[in-house]
Amino acid sequence: MLRFLVRRVIGALVILLIISAVTFWLFYAIPRDPAQMSCGKNCTPDMLAQVRHNLGIDHPVPVQYWYWVKGIFVGRSYGDFGNCNAPCLGYSFANREPVLGTIMDRLPTTLSLAFGSAIVFLILGVGAGMIAAVKQGKWQDKLASSASLLGSSLQIYFVGYIAMYFLVAKLDILDNPSYTPITEDPGAWASGLLLPWLVLAIIFTANYTRMSRSQLVEQLSEDYVRTARAKGLSSRNVFFRFAWRGAMGPIVTVFGIDLGTLIGGAIITEYTFSLQGVGRLAVDAVDKSDLPMVLGVTLLSAGAIVLFNIVVDAVYALIDPRIRLA
Amino acid sequence: MSFSRRNFLIATGVVAASTTVLSACSSSDKGGSGNGVPSVGDAKTVNIPVGTKADSAGPAPEVQGAVKGGTLYSLDQFDMDHLDPAQIYVSTEGAITVPIMRGLTGYKIDEKGGCTLVGDAATDAGTMKDGGKTWSFTIKDGIKWEDGSELSLDDVRHTYERLFASFVTEGPRYVQQWLVGGDKYKGPYSGKELDSIEISGRTITFRLTEPRTDFNYTLAMRGYSLVPKKHDTKEKYDKRPFSCGPYKIESRSIGKSMTYVRNEHWDPKTDAIRNAYPDKYVFQFGFQPIASTDRFIADRGNDQYAMTIFNEVAAERIAQVLTNAKLKQRVLTQVDTVTYYWPINTTRIKDVKVRQAINWAWPHQQLQTIRGGKATSELATTILSPVTPGYKKFDLYGLDKKPGGDPAKAKALLKEAGKIGQKLVIAYQQSDNAVKQAVQIKNALEAAGFQVVNKQIDKSTFYTQIGKIDNDYDLFAAGWSPDWPNGYSVFYPCWSGKNIGDGRSNYAQLNDPSVNKAIDAAAKIADVEAANKAWGDVDRQIMELAPVVPDYHSIRNWMHGSKVGNVVYDAGNTCIALCKLYAKK
Numbered sequence: 001m002l003r004f005l006v007r008r009v010i011g012a013l014v015i016l017l018i019i020s021a022v023t024f025w026l027f028y029a030i031p032r033d034p035a036q037m038s039c040g041k042n043c044t045p046d047m048l049a050q051v052r053h054n055l056g057i058d059h060p061v062p063v064q065y066w067y068w069v070k071g072i073f074v075g076r077s078y079g080d081f082g083n084c085n086a087p088c089l090g091y092s093f094a095n096r097e098p099v100l101g102t103i104m105d106r107l108p109t110t111l112s113l114a115f116g117s118a119i120v121f122l123i124l125g126v127g128a129g130m131i132a133a134v135k136q137g138k139w140q141d142k143l144a145s146s147a148s149l150l151g152s153s154l155q156i157y158f159v160g161y162i163a164m165y166f167l168v169a170k171l172d173i174l175d176n177p178s179y180t181p182i183t184e185d186p187g188a189w190a191s192g193l194l195l196p197w198l199v200l201a202i203i204f205t206a207n208y209t210r211m212s213r214s215q216l217v218e219q220l221s222e223d224y225v226r227t228a229r230a231k232g233l234s235s236r237n238v239f240f241r242f243a244w245r246g247a248m249g250p251i252v253t254v255f256g257i258d259l260g261t262l263i264g265g266a267i268i269t270e271y272t273f274s275l276q277g278v279g280r281l282a283v284d285a286v287d288k289s290d291l292p293m294v295l296g297v298t299l300l301s302a303g304a305i306v307l308f309n310i311v312v313d314a315v316y317a318l319i320d321p322r323i324r325l326a
Numbered sequence: 327m328s329f330s331r332r333n334f335l336i337a338t339g340v341v342a343a344s345t346t347v348l349s350a351c352s353s354s355d356k357g358g359s360g361n362g363v364p365s366v367g368d369a370k371t372v373n374i375p376v377g378t379k380a381d382s383a384g385p386a387p388e389v390q391g392a393v394k395g396g397t398l399y400s401l402d403q404f405d406m407d408h409l410d411p412a413q414i415y416v417s418t419e420g421a422i423t424v425p426i427m428r429g430l431t432g433y434k435i436d437e438k439g440g441c442t443l444v445g446d447a448a449t450d451a452g453t454m455k456d457g458g459k460t461w462s463f464t465i466k467d468g469i470k471w472e473d474g475s476e477l478s479l480d481d482v483r484h485t486y487e488r489l490f491a492s493f494v495t496e497g498p499r500y501v502q503q504w505l506v507g508g509d510k511y512k513g514p515y516s517g518k519e520l521d522s523i524e525i526s527g528r529t530i531t532f533r534l535t536e537p538r539t540d541f542n543y544t545l546a547m548r549g550y551s552l553v554p555k556k557h558d559t560k561e562k563y564d565k566r567p568f569s570c571g572p573y574k575i576e577s578r579s580i581g582k583s584m585t586y587v588r589n590e591h592w593d594p595k596t597d598a599i600r601n602a603y604p605d606k607y608v609f610q611f612g613f614q615p616i617a618s619t620d621r622f623i624a625d626r627g628n629d630q631y632a633m634t635i636f637n638e639v640a641a642e643r644i645a646q647v648l649t650n651a652k653l654k655q656r657v658l659t660q661v662d663t664v665t666y667y668w669p670i671n672t673t674r675i676k677d678v679k680v681r682q683a684i685n686w687a688w689p690h691q692q693l694q695t696i697r698g699g700k701a702t703s704e705l706a707t708t709i710l711s712p713v714t715p716g717y718k719k720f721d722l723y724g725l726d727k728k729p730g731g732d733p734a735k736a737k738a739l740l741k742e743a744g745k746i747g748q749k750l751v752i753a754y755q756q757s758d759n760a761v762k763q764a765v766q767i768k769n770a771l772e773a774a775g776f777q778v779v780n781k782q783i784d785k786s787t788f789y790t791q792i793g794k795i796d797n798d799y800d801l802f803a804a805g806w807s808p809d810w811p812n813g814y815s816v817f818y819p820c821w822s823g824k825n826i827g828d829g830r831s832n833y834a835q836l837n838d839p840s841v842n843k844a845i846d847a848a849a850k851i852a853d854v855e856a857a858n859k860a861w862g863d864v865d866r867q868i869m870e871l872a873p874v875v876p877d878y879h880s881i882r883n884w885m886h887g888s889k890v891g892n893v894v895y896d897a898g899n900t901c902i903a904l905c906k907l908y909a910k911k
Binding site for chain 1: 407492493495560561562564565579580581582583611612613614617620621623624626627629784787790829
């Protein structure tokens with residue numbers, strides 16, 4: 001297992017390095033001058049040169065990239081703007097602070113949103129899928145299938161606004177979406193995020209219901225399940241010890257990718273519910289052409305997906321003993 | 327004052343936000359044209375008089391029924407780009423910093439909704455000599471920074487000297503241009519002082535290159551608020567300014583939130599402008615106008631104590647809010663001095679008849695519909711807004727009769743000029759509404775015989791691009807409002823041939839000797855009434871040359887929660903007056 005993890009982590013670092021290099025190159029290839037944008041409307045050529053120097057863009061792109069990578073390990077100085085301690089992912093001149101600090105400030109909102117909704121949609125989705133598979137062809141199956149079809153055709157910005165209108169504004173059942181740190185007030189944390197969790201869950205549950213149903217139906221018709229039944233094992237034992245474990249593999253894979261994507265930023269959800277998470281930060285950074293911030297958020301998103309892929313691979317082995325990590 | 331990227335983004339959206347402007351100093355303008363829709367035409371022009379020494383003495387007049395304590399919140403879309411006063415040239419930044427910053431002069435809102443220029447950190451609104459070439463201000467005793475140290479004249483001097491530092495790139499440039507020796511001065515950080523700023527005892531004196539009888543109005547701009555020499559962190563000051571007002575910054579998460587708490591060293595006896603009723607202000611960012619409007623409508627929990635600096639009522643909710651008597655009670659409606667217009671690049675479109683044809687063909691009404699109708703704007707025929715002193719009503723290009731444009735008249739003019747098929751390159755910023763407007767403009771101008779090429783420009787570089795003197799555009803969207811209540815701060819920056827250059831605000835690059843002469847002459851008139859008349863004439867003189875298409879004057883609607891008391895207008899910052907609010911019990 002350890003060997004596997006080490007190998008995957010090294011692979012992940014290489015992937016992140018490639019992503020950062022490509023992103024870096026892309027930003028400097030586009031026809032926008034970050035120095036001009038930072039310099040302001042009363043900018044003079046002298047000021048522009050100074051800003052270029054402060055931004056570190058008065059060097060060739062490969063050198064700039066090297067300084068950026070070096071900054072992750074040893075930190076960087078940004079002249080009069082101050083220092084960026086290691087690990088330095090760059091300095092946002094739009095926000096006037098190191099990129100990592102801003103990301104870390106927004107990350108708890110996104111993590112709360114992602115993990116909270118993941119718990120809800122995983123339980124609901126897999127649960128509904130299991131019921132549909134067991135009650136195949138009956139009304140429960142039809143209901144779950146219809147609901148998942150409806151859910152998967154909905155969009156967050158549609159469901160979100162409708163839910164806010166009825167559940168918050170009209171019926172006064174739920175609180176306005178907001179983020180309060182869990183360490184500050186767990187009750188406010190949960191009540192402020194409940195609506196986004198539910199809305200995200202509506203969208204994601206549908207996929208998990210359909211997927212878990214089809215996987216379970218397939219597993220339940222496998223020879224080894226029939227054999228287990230023939231040997232006299234109870235239906236519950238057959239379902240959970242054999243069919244369920246076999247069905248979970250693809251679901252875990254998709255879940256890992258979904259969770260990684262959500263941590264990289266649930267952009268539309270954050271916009272819809274006015275939450276200040278990483279997704280929102282990414283959009284604002286693009287809007288302001290805040291290249292260091294965009295690079296930082298891109299790396300975070302990529303890192304989250306890569307990380308959860310490693311976790312998924314590891315979890316595979318635990319769920320399904322047929323899979324060997326070696 | 328020109329518009330920042332952010333303000334223009336809003337302006338080209340449905341709601342409009344202006345930069346620092348001065349107009350009627352009044353509480354919510356509930357007047358209108360009789361159909362429930364506020365009207366720019368009905369708004370009164372108000373001159374802001376200079377107050378006496380007694381007017382400048384604190385404390386500020388009490389707000390009737392106001393109570394101390396509680397927390398007020400804001401629901402806004404954007405955080406501020408700048409908090410260093412030297413970098414502030416945007417109304418929202420000016421408004422949000424009223425509770426923490428003070429200048430030598432400022433605007434006092436009285437209990438009757440009147441507005442007066444008074445001494446803020448100064449004992450009065452200043453003393454002028456040499457016809458306006460020398461100005462002196464004496465600072466009040468007892469003004470303290472948030473660390474308890476006293477405001478010194480060194481701080482005041484430093485404030486004005488640091489305006490010349492290389493990192494100051496966004497704020498107003500008036501004082502820098504007018505101070506003697508300012509053209510060669512590079513700022514105080516190399517240890518050199520600017521000789522035209524003299525201090526003696528408690529008095530600071532400025533020597534100017536030209537008579538500026540309105541210099542004390544200029545100093546009321548937030549861009550000239552005071553900075554402590556000891557705590558000046560140069561570039562970093564923009565992130566965390568030091569307070570000498572009734573509040574100080576407790577915490578800030580850029581792009582997300584900012585909290586003010588009381589500055590215990592502030593003495594209300596030194597401040598004629600600010601009341602300080604709430605214990606705390608919590609500014610929250612990241613709310614789209616529709617989200618904030620919906621929360622104001624719902625009026626639940628802390629939102630009952632919420633107001634907005636930036637977000638106006640969303641276009642999608644304007645009708646719902648303004649036609650509901652209960653909701654309308656919680657809306658502050660204010661006509662603005664800003665005029666949004668489309669400068670025509672006179673170095674490319676040299677024939678006045680062609681420029682006039684653009685004016686005749688302009689689809690004012692169609693564009694107004696896209697912006698949200700009459701509730702948010704009124705069509706413009708002049709550069710000055712009707713609420714700006716000096717405004718004179720005229721309509722040279724038939725807007726009143728044909729608000730949708732007169733393509734036949736435009737085509738006739740174009741034919742006369744021999745320019746049928748004239749190519750026009752129109753630049754506009756990327757936004758949904760701008761795209762819709764560009765289509766309307768293209769249709770209208772092509773119906774009049776022009777050939778139109780629309781070019782979208784990234785909004786972060788829009789002003790840089792149209793501000794270049796060798797740009798490739800014929801027509802582009804912009805806007806301006808006076809920095810203080812007279813025509814000078816409109817016509818000199820935008821229409822004088824002396825202000826042409828890269829990054830300057832004479833976007834049309836108009837350099838007409840008769841206009842230049844008229845601007846210079848009007849600027850020298852000391853009598854307010856005569857000066858206002860002259861500025862009105864300048865407006866017409868420029869419009870006869872048609873270097874611009876005036877598009878609209880904005881009407882702004884801010885909503886607030888039911889437990890926010892005394893929501894009145896801050897004319898100095900064209901926003902809600904933060905220091906007059908209180909949290910109802």
